[in-house]
Amino acid sequence: MQREEAGDLLAFMAVAQEGSFTRAAAKLATSQSALSHTVRRLETRLGLRLLARTTRSVALTEAGERLLRSIAPAFREIDSGVAALSELRDKPAGTVRITTSEHAAHAVLWPALAPLVRLYPDLHVELVIDSGMVDIVTERFDAGVRLGESVAKDMIAVRISPDLRMAVVGAPSYFAKHPKPKTPQDLAQHHCINLRLPTAGGLYVWELQKGARELHVRVDGQLIFNNPRMVVRAALDGMGLACVLEDLVTADIASGKLVRLLADWCPPFPGYHLYYPSRRQQSAGFALVVETLRHRT
Helix, strand or coil: CCHHHHHHHHHHHHHHHHCCHHHHHHHHCCCHHHHHHHHHHHHHHHCCCCEEECCCCEEECHHHHHHHHHHHHHHHHHHHHHHHHHHHCCCCCEEEEEEECHHHHHHHHHHHHHHHHHHCCCEEEEEEECCCCCCCCCCCCCEEEEEHHHCCCCEEEEECCCCECEEEEECHHHHCCCCCCCCHHHHHHCCECEEECCCCCCECCEEEEECCEEEEECCCCCCEECCHHHHHHHHHCCCCEEEEEHHHCHHHHHHCCCEEECHHHCCCECCEEEEEECCCCCCHHHHHHHHHHCCCC
């Protein structure tokens, strides 16, 4: 492969991954017109149209999709190999990109990584908060953070948090007008605050369990949020019952601002895990991040 051909492929891959000539040009530090010329040169050489262009968007043709699937793994291997050379340096360096949920970023990642980046000024960490399920290989993340039960089997998973629990809560002002539910079945008689999930867009079904008995309860109420902290805020204002991660409401329960219910129906479940491809070559910086985040009992 000629040097020019490799450059053309890199230009095409940037446009395909960004879905935009403008963003790809900024990423490659070149002009949009130069990038467009490069991609057209590649299409001319191959005799195939790789990108379908409109005034508002750029989409891959079938040929473009096949080419991207072919070249992306090879360039990722090259990037990983170059990144792995940082192991030869005295200090960990480079950039580690992690996709994570908002709660995991606040509760687990930042408390551990803040002192790390102060200690190693050549180490750069990018946290991208996205509650949806992200393909970390396609999106070029070094790792992702999700609940243990959500990690794909072909990934290496490292536990980074203790077990988690859900908590069903309500404010005293709410219970001044409504009786406290004593069983999961009683929830049908209450105003409950729903959480819309980012993945499929459906509403979170309250997962309750006591011993071997598991219940998936669909609740109803006036309010729906796509952010757990807003669910807690509404519960504090007496708008209904909420089912959220325990640590989001621990302080409010302790202060009496919220009352916990059905605690015996909320057992622990596997906490957060950092996951990454098994074939990934670990740089010194990435290995340090993994060890820093690793949960130790």
